[in-house]
Amino acid sequence: MAINYPNDPAVDDTHVVGDITWTWDGTAWTIISTAGGGGGSSYNDAAVDTHLNTSSASTNEILSWDGSDYAWVADQTGDGGGGGGGGASEINDLTDVNISNPQDNEVLKYSSGSWVNGTDATGGAGSVAFTDLTDAPSGLTPANFYESAITTFRVTNTGTASYEFDSHYTGANPTIFVLSGTTVAFDLTNIGGHPFAIQDSTGSAYSTGLVHVATDGTVSTGSNAQGKSSGTLYWRIQESLGSPPNYRYQCTSHVGMVGAITIKRLSSI
Secondary structure, three states, X not given: XXXXXXXXXXXXXXXXXXXXXXXXXXXXXXXXXXXXXXXXXXXXXXXXXXXXXXHHOOOOOXXXXXXXXXXXXXXXXXXXXXXXXXXXXXXXXXXXXXXXXXXXXXXXXXXXXXXXXXXXXXXXXXXXXXXXXOOOOOOOOHHHOOOOOOEEEEOEEEOOOEEEOOOOOOOOOOOEEEEOOOEEEEXXXXXXXXXXXXXXXXXXXXXXXXXXXXXXXXXXXXXXXXOEOOOEEEEEOOOOOOOOOOEEEEEOOOOOOXXXXXXXXXXXX
């Protein structure tokens, strides 16, 4: 049945159609009561506010059913701030977090049912370098694994007289053999005071393909990789190189510490 509402109503004007009473709220006609079904039922805003006890609500409280009526209670997060219905605005507002006097580089740990701040297990700031790790094998440094090498020559010395390569060769200042197109490494850990260099057959520094890695991970290349007495020297040997002529290793401080390096060209094998 079509309802013929009054024209030009004023706010709070009413209009009755059968058992239903309507009121004009300034924008639309809304039902405020019905006579049927055992008595009138209020639907206006004021009635709803009364039913929900809005007069007792405080800022950021939420509506909860207490078993018999609606009640306004504090948000269960404990603070009522933030979006999404009053969530925690800071991590310490969470009920299972207890942060006290936080310091730089501390971490959050779970202890006895709650999260607390404390010193990192590595000692405070965490590991910032490989050498800070407590579970790394003794003596292992970034220089040992910076690059894959076909072999690693472990260089030692006898005074100022000679280099030795006991891991692969016997005797003083032995001739060592390498393959072109591969990378070899020289572990210089045990030659303190005897700077190690790669030279061509004329005694001039040969720096192509050289990469030196210090024990702290510092990388030097080319001529800057020459003359080191610790860390690891990597030589990326160009495939085009071959002997003769031979190359050589040389201590830049002691002329007697010198030996030949014979390069076998991989493509010729």
